[in-house]
Amino acid sequence: MSALPVAPFVDLSSFLSHLERTGRLHRVSKLVDKDWEIACLARWAMESTPEKDSYALLFENVKNQSVPVAVNLFSTPEMYGAALGVHSDELLMAWAKALDRPYKPVEVANGPVFDVIGTDSQLSLLKLPAPIWTPGRDGGPYLSAASVITKDPDTGIQNMGIYRMQIHDQNHVGLSFGSKLQHGAIHYSKYSKRQLPMPVAAVIGAPPVISFAAAAKTAYGVDEMEIAGGLAGSALQVVRGKTVDLAIPAQAECVIEGFVRCDALRMEGPFGEVLGYLNQSSPAPVVDVTAIYHRAAPIHHGYVQQMPPSDGHLVMEMGFLGPLWFYLTRKLGLKGVRNLAIARGSASLAILVAQIEKAHVSESARIGRALAKFNLGQKFIYLVDEDIDIRDQETLNWALSSRVDPERDIEFIKDFPTFQYDPSTLARAAKDGRELGAPPYPSSVAIVNATVKCAVPEISLPGRSVMFKALENWGETGLPPITPRKRLDRLLHTHSDPVPASDQNFDSHQG
Ligand SMILES: Cc1cc2nc3c(=O)[nH]c(=O)nc-3n(C[C@H](O)[C@H](O)[C@H](O)COP(=O)(O)O)c2cc1C
Numbered sequence: 001m002s003a004l005p006v007a008p009f010v011d012l013s014s015f016l017s018h019l020e021r022t023g024r025l026h027r028v029s030k031l032v033d034k035d036w037e038i039a040c041l042a043r044w045a046m047e048s049t050p051e052k053d054s055y056a057l058l059f060e061n062v063k064n065q066s067v068p069v070a071v072n073l074f075s076t077p078e079m080y081g082a083a084l085g086v087h088s089d090e091l092l093m094a095w096a097k098a099l100d101r102p103y104k105p106v107e108v109a110n111g112p113v114f115d116v117i118g119t120d121s122q123l124s125l126l127k128l129p130a131p132i133w134t135p136g137r138d139g140g141p142y143l144s145a146a147s148v149i150t151k152d153p154d155t156g157i158q159n160m161g162i163y164r165m166q167i168h169d170q171n172h173v174g175l176s177f178g179s180k181l182q183h184g185a186i187h188y189s190k191y192s193k194r195q196l197p198m199p200v201a202a203v204i205g206a207p208p209v210i211s212f213a214a215a216a217k218t219a220y221g222v223d224e225m226e227i228a229g230g231l232a233g234s235a236l237q238v239v240r241g242k243t244v245d246l247a248i249p250a251q252a253e254c255v256i257e258g259f260v261r262c263d264a265l266r267m268e269g270p271f272g273e274v275l276g277y278l279n280q281s282s283p284a285p286v287v288d289v290t291a292i293y294h295r296a297a298p299i300h301h302g303y304v305q306q307m308p309p310s311d312g313h314l315v316m317e318m319g320f321l322g323p324l325w326f327y328l329t330r331k332l333g334l335k336g337v338r339n340l341a342i343a344r345g346s347a348s349l350a351i352l353v354a355q356i357e358k359a360h361v362s363e364s365a366r367i368g369r370a371l372a373k374f375n376l377g378q379k380f381i382y383l384v385d386e387d388i389d390i391r392d393q394e395t396l397n398w399a400l401s402s403r404v405d406p407e408r409d410i411e412f413i414k415d416f417p418t419f420q421y422d423p424s425t426l427a428r429a430a431k432d433g434r435e436l437g438a439p440p441y442p443s444s445v446a447i448v449n450a451t452v453k454c455a456v457p458e459i460s461l462p463g464r465s466v467m468f469k470a471l472e473n474w475g476e477t478g479l480p481p482i483t484p485r486k487r488l489d490r491l492l493h494t495h496s497d498p499v500p501a502s503d504q505n506f507d508s509h510q511g
Pocket of ligand 1: 159160177182185315
């Protein structure tokens with residue numbers, strides 16, 4: 001992505017304009033069916049485009065609908081960083097800054113989200129162009145990018161979380177909590193104990209900072225709207241809901257308000273879970289919708305779910321890594337971790353990669369165990385050296401291939417719970433002769449220490465000075481222009497230069 005924007009974007013449409021200006025958005029004007037075609041076309045585009053060329057899609061002409069659908073907006077670190085106005089290498093720092101310096105939102109009387117207000121007879125969820133994300137398999141159309149706002153009835157503190165919502169009919173939408181520990185689910189259980197309906201507002205087409213903060217794994221009782229302000233670097237504007245007493249982003253594209261009754265569950269699903277397999281349908285809470293309002297010309301945002309790597313995976317990944325990084329470096333003072341990533345394709349969670357600082361490599365085992373304590377669905381924790389580009393799968397595989405003695409360097413933590421639904425949890429349950437119940441499921445973690453543990457030969461790449469000298473003269477070769485990959489840059493910069501070519505005495509070898 002070319003020039004960075006000067007500041008984070010306060011709404012979704014200005015971010016889309018930025019993507020378009022920088023060649024990262026393609027409009028699809030062909031008439032498309034939201035019930036199968038959007039998911040299929042987007043999946044082909046995502047699967048067939050190298051990550052560096054990834055782009056967002058805006059389906060402008062959706063059959064029987066008047067609202068366009070935007071997908072694949074934040075699928076690469078470059079696009080995610082662009083939404084925050086930072087470089088793709090600075091995402092963890094941007095998160096640490098936001099958590100260090102949150103901003104309380106400012107309440108205003110009106111906002112673009114109130115351009116068109118529908119209550120009672122005008123209400124219909126069916127006017128929202130919610131796609132079926134796994135056509136032929138999902139239980140129905142889903143709002144896959146809803147930032148769901150609820151509040152604790154004891155403290156009044158709000159929470160935001162991205163929870164999928166199945167459209168049941170024109171004024172009922174499901175709410176799916178992945179576990180009873182999700183903060184929205186804790187609120188729901190508090191209202192249920194009081195036999196009170198829980199007020200809810202679901203933001204569709206949220207400003208990017210809202211979407212990012214809603215996916216954050218923060219401590220219970222932290223209002224993610226303030227974290228969103230931290231990511232934006234200033235307080236966000238909020239308006240009071242029309243039928244629920246909740247603060248709602250004034251710049252949102254569309255909001256659905258309603259109440260969740262504690263005695264009214266409906267079957268929800270099937271739907272593709274984060275690891276790329278379909279879960280069975282099960283009873284889930286339902287929102288009785290009381291208002292829908294939106295901008296004059298709203299954009300519907302959805303995440304293409306769910307086979308990894310998928311559209312929402314980086315948002316989920318950063319929602320986990322950002323707070324983890326903040327906690328490790330600013331609160332726990334854990335020394336030795338230089339960078340963190342989730343391996344692409346591991347569904348935002350299963351493979352955590354930690355880059356260990358050279359001076360702390362001898363403490364890798366301890367660092368690995370400390371990381372394992374933040375159990376958010378990891379199955380593998382890879383510990384790698386500073387010369388590895390931790391977002392590059394080829395280099396990770398190289399480190400695993402050349403620096404790991406499996407028997408010595410892999411430590412297993414047994415009986416480690418996970419909340420993720422995947423075939424390995426099913427297989428474990430089947431082996432134990434039981435049905436898989438509700439999460440957490442029994443699982444385990446492997447800490448793989450892929451750091452170099454003794455003096456080893458130099459790597460087999462030309463020295464960095466000759467490599468960069470060759471690059472300087474690239475234009476003279478007549479070859480197509482290149483953008484050097486970060487993996488090579490990192491390897492060349494970390495490894496010492498051998499004797500410069502000009503100082504070597506080749507004559508002695510020439511007989
Ligand atoms: C695209 C996307 C879809 C998600 N879908 C769900 C979901 O359906 N249910 C759920 O419990 N969490 C889901 N999550 C994860 C939660 O948003 C995440 O765990 C967040 O921290 C929840 O907020 P909370 O900690 O305030 O409960 C999703 C995240 C993303 C990025």
